[in-house]
Amino acid sequence: MTAVAGATARKNASRPSAVARRWLRRLPAYALLIVCSVLLLFPLYVTAVFSLHPLTEFLKEGAPSLWPSWQWDNYFASGAGVSDTPVGRYLFNSFVMSTVITLGQLITATLSAYAFAFLKFPGRNALFVLFLATMMVPLEVSIIPNFQTMQWLDAQFTEQAWLSWTQVRFIDGYPGLVAPFLATGFGTFLLRQYFMTIPRELLDAAEMDGYGHLRTLVYVVMPLGKGALATLAIFAFLQAWNQYLWPLLVTNDPNMRTVQIGIAAEAANISRINVAFA
Incomplete structure (x- = not known):
């Protein structure tokens, strides 16, 4: 018994050292x-601190202090915005734009990804490669054609009486x-790759139960792809929110401008740089 007790004591004594290691x-x-x-x-901290500084802190010689001055008026002044346009309007425009773009990409990407993943039609692989090619085209390349298209559509809806x-x-x-x-190659690629991991037996079972493609997509594929859909929604919303050009x-x-x-x-207005941080 003494030997057993001694071994137990040594084992207990060695536990703290094991935890420490x-x-x-x-x-x-x-x-x-x-x-x-x-x-x-740190950048978030600097932004928060600078938003609480008075304008004189930025005009003095040297860098602004990294300790807040607790100038809460900056947040109330930011409501005035630029040219008497409230910042709330900018936020509203950005929210509407980002939400609509996110919903549009979710709908178009889900439908196209389902088609590329499960439907058999001529030229499917070639068309999918074409979708992937659009991911390699930067926004700056297509921005002028897109703008000209928007101008033409705006003229049609303005000039045509009907x-x-x-x-x-x-x-x-x-x-x-x-x-x-409203549609992107990235969204189609992301969802298509995830849909390809869904067992084919589930779709066959849905077909035996009389489900068509739309019901299979809504009741089988989309519930299994909630994670991929959420990922696409986050990417789409953030990308739309951060758009500037x-x-x-x-x-x-000015009433249609976004928050960026x-x-x-x-x-750009040095007399309101503290308000810009707010």
Whole structure:
């Protein structure tokens, strides 16, 4: 019994050292994660601090202080915006544009991905390669043709009597902001690759139950692809929200500008640089 008790005591005594060794092994990884977190959060901290500085802090010699001055008036002043246009309008425009683009990409990408993944038709692979090729074309290459198309559509809806009642504007209007981005090759590629991992037996079972393609997509494929759909939604929304060049090109009315344009206009005004950070 004495030998057993002694062995148990030695085993218990060795446990803290084992835990300590495990923590020591993990310490470099935790230290690296802490450093990366600080580097990622530091720009957000600087933005928050600068948004609480008075204008005099930016006009003085040297860099602004990294400690806040608690100038909360900047946040109230930001509501005035540029040229008496409220920032709330910019946020609303960006939200509407991003939401519509996200929904449009989810619908078009889901339908096209299902077709490329499960339907058999001539030229399927060649057409899919063509979709992939669109991912290699930067926005700057297609922006002029897209703008000319929006101008032509805007003229048609404005000049044609039977269309003028619709009040659809492709210049200085939401249709022009969202139309070129309602379908993307990236969304089709992402969902198609995920749909290919779905077992074919599930689709065969749905077909035996009398499901058509649309019901199979809605009740079988989409529930299984919620993760991929959520990923596409996040990518689409963030990409649309951060757009600057296209909204600047197709909008002349300040009330149709997006938040990125509003922030850039505020930042260009040195007398309101603190408000721009807010």
